[in-house]
Amino acid sequence: MDNKALLHVNNIHTFIGQFHILEGVSIHVPKGKIVAILGRNGAGKTTTLKSILGLTPPSQGSILFDGQELQGQRSFEIAALGIGYVPEHRAIFRDLNVSENLKIAERKKGDLARKEAFIFDLFPDLKRLIQLQGDHLSGGQQQMLAIARALVPDNKLLLIDEPTEGLAPVLIEQMMAAIRQLSAETTILLVEQNFIVASQLAEDYVIIEEGQSVKAGKMADLVKDPATIRRYLEAA
Amino acid sequence: MTTITSPQTNGLGQFFKNNRGVLFSIAGLIFLPFALTLLDGQSIGSMLANESGLSKFYQGLAIEIFILAIYALSYDLLFGITGLLSFGHAMFFGVGAYLTGIMLKSFSWGLLPIIGLVAVAGLVMALIFSIVLPRVKGITFALVTLGIAQVFYIVIQSREMADLAGAEIGLQGVTPPAYLNPVEQRLRFYYVGLVVLFGVYFLYKRFVDSPTGHVCVAIRENEDRATMLGFNTFYFKLVALTISSITAAFAGAMHGLFHPIIRPGIASSHYTIAALLMILMGGIGTLDGAIIGAATFKLLSFYLEKWFGGTSQVIIGVVYIMLVLFLPYGIVGTWKLRGVRLRDGWRDFLQRLKPSQTNND
Numbered sequence: 001m002d003n004k005a006l007l008h009v010n011n012i013h014t015f016i017g018q019f020h021i022l023e024g025v026s027i028h029v030p031k032g033k034i035v036a037i038l039g040r041n042g043a044g045k046t047t048t049l050k051s052i053l054g055l056t057p058p059s060q061g062s063i064l065f066d067g068q069e070l071q072g073q074r075s076f077e078i079a080a081l082g083i084g085y086v087p088e089h090r091a092i093f094r095d096l097n098v099s100e101n102l103k104i105a106e107r108k109k110g111d112l113a114r115k116e117a118f119i120f121d122l123f124p125d126l127k128r129l130i131q132l133q134g135d136h137l138s139g140g141q142q143q144m145l146a147i148a149r150a151l152v153p154d155n156k157l158l159l160i161d162e163p164t165e166g167l168a169p170v171l172i173e174q175m176m177a178a179i180r181q182l183s184a185e186t187t188i189l190l191v192e193q194n195f196i197v198a199s200q201l202a203e204d205y206v207i208i209e210e211g212q213s214v215k216a217g218k219m220a221d222l223v224k225d226p227a228t229i230r231r232y233l234e235a236a
Numbered sequence: 237m238t239t240i241t242s243p244q245t246n247g248l249g250q251f252f253k254n255n256r257g258v259l260f261s262i263a264g265l266i267f268l269p270f271a272l273t274l275l276d277g278q279s280i281g282s283m284l285a286n287e288s289g290l291s292k293f294y295q296g297l298a299i300e301i302f303i304l305a306i307y308a309l310s311y312d313l314l315f316g317i318t319g320l321l322s323f324g325h326a327m328f329f330g331v332g333a334y335l336t337g338i339m340l341k342s343f344s345w346g347l348l349p350i351i352g353l354v355a356v357a358g359l360v361m362a363l364i365f366s367i368v369l370p371r372v373k374g375i376t377f378a379l380v381t382l383g384i385a386q387v388f389y390i391v392i393q394s395r396e397m398a399d400l401a402g403a404e405i406g407l408q409g410v411t412p413p414a415y416l417n418p419v420e421q422r423l424r425f426y427y428v429g430l431v432v433l434f435g436v437y438f439l440y441k442r443f444v445d446s447p448t449g450h451v452c453v454a455i456r457e458n459e460d461r462a463t464m465l466g467f468n469t470f471y472f473k474l475v476a477l478t479i480s481s482i483t484a485a486f487a488g489a490m491h492g493l494f495h496p497i498i499r500p501g502i503a504s505s506h507y508t509i510a511a512l513l514m515i516l517m518g519g520i521g522t523l524d525g526a527i528i529g530a531a532t533f534k535l536l537s538f539y540l541e542k543w544f545g546g547t548s549q550v551i552i553g554v555v556y557i558m559l560v561l562f563l564p565y566g567i568v569g570t571w572k573l574r575g576v577r578l579r580d581g582w583r584d585f586l587q588r589l590k591p592s593q594t595n596n597d
Contacts, residue, residue, distance in 0.1 A: 053464065079466030087464070093457040104454045105465050106447055153466065 006031040006157055006187050007052070012061030014044075014051045021047045022058065023211040027189070029157070029204075034179070034188040036202035036219065038195065038233055044211040045191040046088060049159045052189075053085050054078045066156060080107065084150030088161040088191075090142035092149065094134040098126055101134055101145055105152035112152050118185075119148045122178050140171035147178065158182070161191045176201060195233055199223050207232045258437070258524070265430055269295055269423060286422050295426040297538065299418070302429035303490045304514065305530035306436050309523060310483035311511035316521035317444055318476040319456030321378045323508050324365070324385030328481045330503025331357050332488025334392060337407040337498045338400050347413050354489045358482030365481070366474050373459075382505060389503045406499035410492065418494045429490065433527070436483055440523055443479065452476050456521070517559055519566030528567050 007029040014022035022044050029035045037045045050056040052063055054075040063070040070078050079085065093101050102119070106112050120127040123144040129137065137145060143163060150158055163179065164172045172194075179201055182188065192198040198205070198219075205222055207215040209232055222228060252259065269291050273283040276290035283291050307329055314320050332354050339345040339353065368380045392401045401407055412418065418425050443449045451472045454462035462469050492498050501507065510533065518529025536555060540548035563570045 055460070055464070074468075075463045076466050076468045079464055085464045087461075091458070091461055091464075093454060093461065095457055096453065100450070100453070103447075104450045104462075106450070107466055109447060149465070 004031050005029055006066055007189065008062075008064040009048070009052060010062045010064070012048075012051055012058040012063065014047055014056050014058045016047070016056055021056075021211055022051060024061075025051075025208060025211070025213045026061075027206050027213060027216070029187060029189050031187055032183070033204060034183050034190055034202045035204045035206065036198040037189065037191045037206050037208060038198060039208040040233065041193075043208045045208055046161055047211075048208065049085065049161055049189070049191060052078075052159060053083060082154060082156040084153070084155035084158045086146045086150050086158065086160045086163065088165060090139065090146050092134045092137075092142050092145050097131050097133050098137070098145055099130045101149055102152055105149045107153035111154070115152055119151055122151075122181055123148055140167050140174070143167065143171075143175065144178070147182075151182070155186060158186055158188045159191075160188060162193060163190070164192065164194055164197050172197060195229065258434070262430070262434055265298070266427075268298065269426060284423065286420060292422050295422050296418070297534070299422075299426055299429045299494055301531050301534045302426075302433045303487050303494065304510075304534055305433055305527040306487035306490070307484055308511055308514040308518070308526035308530040308533075309433075309436055309440055310480045310487065311508075312515045312521065312523055312526040313440055313443070313476055313483070314480040315512070316515055316523075316526075317449070317456060318452040318473060319459075320473060320477065321374065322365070322381040323378045323505060324381030324383075325480075325484060325511055326503050326505065326507035327385035327388045328358060328361055328484035329488035329491065329507060330388060330392065330500075331361060332485030333492035333498050333502055334401055334407065334488075335485075336489040336492035337410040340412065340492075341407070341410045342400060347416065350489065351486075354485045355482055358485035359478060361485070362474070362478040362481040365477055369473055369477070370470050382508075385503070385505065385508070389500065389505075392503060393500045401500075402498075404500060406497045408497050410496070410498065412493045416493060425494065432486070432490065436486075437523065437527065444523065448472060448475060513556065515566070517556075517563075517566055519569030519572070522566070522568045522572065525566045525568035532567065 005028045007027070009025060009027040011024050011026050012022055013020065013024060025044065025048050027035065027037070027048070037048060039045050047056055051058045052065075052070065054070065054073060054077075058071065061071075065078075065081060065083065068081065070081075073081075093104065096104070102112055125141055126144055126148055129141065134142065134145065147158075147160065147163065150160075160179070164175050167175060176197060179188065179190070183201075190198065190202060192201070199222070202219050205216065205219050206213050207228075214232065215228060269283060270280065272291040272294050273280055273289065278287075278289045278291060283289065286292060310328070311322075311325050314322055314325065335354055335357055336350055339350045345353075364384065365381055368377065372380055391397060393404045395403060397403065415421060416425055416428065444453070451462060451467050451469075452475075454465070454467070455469050455472060459469050462472075488502070491502065514529035514533045515526050516529070517525075517532050518527065519525030537548070537552060540551050540555075544551055559566075565572075
C-alpha cells in the first residue's frame with residue numbers, strides 16, 4: 001500500500017436496494033495524482049464515487065481519506081472533510097446564475113474571493129457569462145461550472161464523473177487542459193468512458209468490471225497492453 | 237480581481253440604488269394618509285386626531301395588507317426560498333393571534349411580554365415541525381404539517397377551550413393597549429405596521445443574500461446537491477423554518493391587536509392556501525412578490541365583494557385562473573424574467589456577432 005496515498009478504498013461492497021452493485025472495489029489514490037476509474041457501462045464506476053461520498057453507503061469494507069475513516073459518516077460530513085464531487089450530467093443549479101452557483105459552494109466566508117482568479121483563469125468563459133442563468137449555458141459551460149463549483153472550497157480531492165460526456169471535440173480539449181492544470185493543485189479521481197481522454201490525463205488506473213476492481217496500475221503500462229484494453233474496455 | 241465578490245462591499249449609495257423601487261414605495265406609503273386626507277377635503281389636523289374619513293378607512297385597509305404581507309413574506313421564505321411546502325402555516329399565524337388575544341384579555345399582560353411570548357411560541361412551533369423535517373420530504377412533509385395544524389384548529393374551536401379562545405365564534409372583547417388601539421390610534425398603528433413590514437422585508441433580503449440564505453436556495457433547487465457541497469441541510473431548513481414561524485406568529489399578533497374578533501378561520505388550512513395564493517400571484521421566491529401578492533389579494537377580494545357581493549367568489553376564482561395562466565411566475569416573477577430574457581437575448585446576440593474569434597482560440 002502506498003503510504004503517500006490520500007484515499008484508500010479497501011474492498012467495499014455496496015447494495016442499492018436488494019442489488020449487490022459493488023462486490024469488492026479497492027482503489028488507492030496517491031496525493032497530487034490523477035487516477036482514472038475505467039470500465040464498461042454499468043460496471044459500477046459511478047456507484048464507487050457515490051460510495052466514497054456516502055451517497056450510497058457501502059455495507060462492507062473501509063474508506064480511508066487523509067487518515068480518517070469515512071465509513072459511517074454522513075455525506076455532508078465527508079464532503080466537508082475536503083472532497084469535491086462533480087457528478088455526471090452537469091449537476092449545476094439550473095435556475096441560478098453562474099455567480100449564484102459559485103457563491104453557494106462557499107464553505108467558509110471568503111472562499112470564493114480567494115479562488116475567483118484561479119477559477120476564471122481556468123474557465124474564462126464563466127467570467128464572461130457570470131450573470132447568465134445555468135439553464136442558458138451550453139453543455140460545455142455547464143460542465144465547466146460544475147467543476148468550478150467544486151473548486152470554490154478548499155478540497156483536497158476531486159471526484160469527477162464523466163467530465164467530457166457529450167462534449168464537442170474542441171471542448172473536450174479545453175476540458176482536458178483544465179483538468180491537467182487542476183491536477184497541479186489537487187488530487188483527482190476521475191471516471192471517464194473515453195479511453196483516449198483517460199489515458200492522456202491519468203497517471204494511474206483502476207478497471208472495474210461487474211462491481212469488482214479487477215486490475216490497477218500505471219496508465220503508461222495499460223496503453224501498451226492492447227489485450228487488457230480489449231478484454232475489459234472495448235464493447236463486449 | 238473581485239468580479240463576484242465586489243458587490244458585497246457596497247455602501248449606502250449602492251443600497252439606495254439597489255432598492256430604489258422599494259424606497260419610493262415606502263415614501264409613497266408614508267405620505268398616503270396625508271394624500272388621502274387632502275383628496276377627501278378633510279383637514280390634516282382632524283386626520284392626525286384619528287377622526288373618521290376616507291384616510292382613516294384606507295389606513296385600516298392598508299394595515300390589513302401590511303399584516304397579510306408579513307404573513308406572506310414568512311411563507312415565501314419557507315416555500316419560495318427554501319422549498320419547504322407546508323400546509324400548516326396558518327397555525328403559526330393563529331397561535332400568534334390567539335396568544336396575543338388571550339394574554340391581553342384573560343391575563344392582562346403588557347404588549348412587550350406578549351411579544352416575547354409570541355417569539356418563544358414561534359420557536360416552539362418550528363421545533364415541533366422540525367421533528368419530522370429529517371424524515372419526510374415534499375408532499376409528505378406538507379401533509380404532516382397539515383395534520384399538526386388541524387389539531388390546533390380543532391383545539392381552539394373546542395367547547396372546553398371556549399372560556400379562553402371563544403370556540404367557533406371567535407375570541408371577542410380583546411382590548412389592545414391604549415397607545416396602539418386600532419380605533420383611537422389608527423395612524424400610529426399604520427406607521428407601526430409599515431415599519432414592521434419593511435423591517436421584516438429588509439431582514440429577509442439580507443438573510444437571502446447571506447451564505448445561510450444561499451444554502452437555503454440550494455436546498456430548494458436540489459437538496460442532494462447541497463448535501464454534496466458539504467452542508468447539513470437539516471440545520472439550514474430548521475433556521476428558515478424558525479425565522480418563518482416567528483415572523484408568521486408576529487403577523488398573527490398584529491392581527492390579534494387590529495381585529496375586534498379573532499376568528500378560528502385564521503388558523504384553518506384556508507388561511508395557508510391564502511398565503512400560497514398571495515406568493516403565487518406576486519411571484520414565488522422573490523420577496524417583493526409576497527408584498528405585491530398580499531396587496532393584490534386583499535384589494536381584489538375587498539373591491540370585488542364591494543361591487544359584486546355574493547358572486548364575487550366566482551369572479552375571484554376566474555381572476556386567479558387568469559393570473560396563473562398569463563403570469564405563471566407571478567407579477568414580480570414575470571416582470572423580472574422578462575427583464576432577464578431581454579438582457580440574455582441581447583448578450584446572446586452580441587456573442588453571435590463574433591463566433592469566429594472564439595472558435596479560433
